[in-house]
Amino acid sequence: MALGVRSCVSGKLTIKDMDFDVALEMINYMYCGRCDKIGELGADLLVAADKYSLPDLKLRCEKALISALNTENACDLLIMADTHSASRLKEKAIEFFVTHSSPITQTPGWQMILRQRPDLITEVVRSFVNPRAETEAMSS
Structure with missing residues (x-):
């Protein structure tokens, strides 16, 4: 995940290809190990987990989506x-x-x-x- 110099200097991170709720849930998972909205955001979170190489989150999303099939x-x-x-x-x-x-x-x-x-x-x-x-x- 190369963030670039601009995000380090400004203290802001812009993720243009993801809704705010999905990004927030992904970051929450990365820092806290929790994923409270996986039921409603599972599909979008799976895409994010795949893109940002988060295999544990991806597996959780797969399980949630299997349950919702x-x-x-x-x-x-x-x-x-x-x-x-x-x-x-x-x-x-x-x-x-x-x-x-x-x-x-x-x-x-x-x-x-x-x-x-x-x-x-x-x-x-x-x-x-x-x-x-x-x-x-x-x-x-």
Whole structure:
């Protein structure tokens, strides 16, 4: 995390790609080990934890997002998990797809993932054919 000379001299740190609440929660976690708003900020915190190499925070976010996984957010969370190398979340999202495929294919997220991420659809389809082999391949 290179902050630059300007932030050291001014005593201010500007993070332009993150909402204030997310930055505050991330800093709170870094200094206090607490993450009080992980339920509401989990997705944004996962992105921040990945960007700033905070593996423990990232894992906590993955766990929170896994708990919140549903038919409406499954596609978004699968894309996020793949984009930010959140392997646990990705594995659970794919498992969720297998058990809830019918309602998921009726969501706007499904249409988006079909257009934008056919590679992820391939992974999901493979897990239908052989769920155990896909899970083992992802964890190795």
